[in-house]
Amino acid sequence: MDRNKEWVMNEIEKIAHFGKGSRGITRLAFTETAVEAQKYVISLMEQVGLKIRMDQIGNIIGRLEGRDDSLPAVITGSHLDTVPEGGKYDGVTGVIGGLVAISRLKDKGGLAHPLELVIFACEESSRFGFATVGSKAMVGLANVSEWSKAKDQSGLSFAEAIAQNHLDIERIGEAARQAEEIKAFVELHIEQGRVLEKEQKTIGIVEAIAAPTRLKIRVEGVAAHSGSTPMEERRDALVSASMIVLAIHEIGAEQSKYGTVATVGMLNVHPGSINVIPGVVEMWVDIRGVNHESIIECLQDIKDAISTIAEGQEIGVSIMLLSAEKPVNMNKDIISLVKKVCMEKKVPHQVIHSQAGHDAMNLSHLAPAGMIFVPSQNGVSHNGEEHTAIDEIMSGIDVLTETLFQLAK
Incomplete structure (x- = not known):
């Protein structure tokens, strides 16, 4: 085992201890646990x-100056925050991999352009409902008016949370x-899917990134006593919400031929008592794909289905559009460069789409951007069982290192 491989394995394990629980890692953005993980990685930087x-x-931005500090920087990086009970490779692979790549290039010397490693803040939407917050702000796409309204499940506002971090x-x-x-900008990341594993490829060269369209749906029925209200007189918000969940699933299945998916990931039921018919249900919907027309059609079909259900069940429904981002293509020159690097290194590779959103999709608004994927075992991600083999991670780091070198020399 070479030094770099052992170091990468050890550091991924050390970072995993920040927020580690019995079923996974919980390191939500701007929490004390996330800050402690950041401090540790800063020490490595x-x-x-x-x-x-x-x-x-x-x-967090770590910079290594080049021969000419006036030249634009070549940037890599990813994130350290996780979903609740997430895995130890999502985001961390790109941060540690990027640090190894820059360390190697520093030892090699002679680069004209500065190199930067960025740990992006609040990449996951788990705490405040907004994803890739740090990279949006970096490229001038901050939606401060919406972010200022956001609160986490404890009721702490986004503004209060970041104020705790000065x-x-x-x-x-x-x-x-x-x-x-x-x-x-080039980001190394685990695939979070099974394409590379099924095709027995070590490297995925991302061509396009699916962007999320997100909805908050509020279903309003009538709360009433569960024992004294006859079945035929009920306006049960949860029953209607369940019909909407099934409709969204069916619409997503219909649009899957275009690579589009639709998910209801969270429901809040009020008043939430065993002997009270639910009066209000809030649900959050995530629609993703790389075909923008399919996403629009999926969204319209969902609205039509909700209208039909609301009329038939005599309940009220409101739909709030939380975000509607277009799929993003990665830079063709960077795609070609990564292909060339993979061929020279004889690394099995293929062009691939990303169904998950990443910071790279925002950086693409400011500069040429690309992504390098390494496989996810069984396609598992956002889960404590998430795993990528160390040899595959090291192959990703090798490709990233040479890609950064070619861009910065």
Whole structure:
């Protein structure tokens, strides 16, 4: 086992201890656990000799100067926050892999362009309902008016949460960078699917990233006593909500031929008592795909189905559009470069789509962007069982290192 492989294995395990529970890792954005993980990785970045700064959304940026500091930076990185009971490879692979790549290039020396490693803040939507917050702010796409309304499940607002980290919601705009500052961005990440595993490929070269369209649906019936209200007189919000869940599933299945998926991931039932007919149900819907027309059709079909159900069940339904992002294509030149690197290194590879969103889709608005995938065992992600073999991670780091070198030399 070479030193780098052992080091990567050990560091992934050490980071996994921040927020580790019996069923997975919980490291929600801006929590004390997430901050402690950041501090630990900052110490690793400092050991490599990176100059560290934090921007006004909480992104951690480590910089290695090149021969000409006036040239735009070549950037890599990912995130450290997780979903509740998530895995130890999602995000972390790109952070540790990026650090190894920069360390190797520092030892090699002679690069013209600066290199940067970024730990993006609040990539996961689990705490506040908004994803890739840090990278949105970095490219000038911060939606401060919406973010300011967001609260976590404990009732703590987004503004209060970032204030606990000495950040001011009124200054988020200062995190935005200019296009001339960045030459390219390349993110290493686990696939979070089974394509590479099924095709027995080591590297996925991402061509397009599916973007989420997210809805909050509120179903309003009438809360009543479960024993004294006859079945024919009920306006049960949960029954109607269940019909909507099934309709969304069926619509997603119909659109799956275009690669589109639709998921109801969370429901809140009120008043939430065993002897009370539910009066209100809130649900959150996630629609994703790389075919924008299919996403629009899926959204319209869902609205039509909800209208039919609401009329038939005599209940009220409101739909709030939380986000509607278009699928993003990765830069063709970077795709070609990664292909060339894989061929030179004789690494089995293929072009692939990402069904999950990533920070790279936002960076693509500011600079040429690309993604390098390594396999996920059994396609499992956002789960304590998440696993990627260390040899596959090291292959990803090798490809990332050479890609960054070619961009920064």
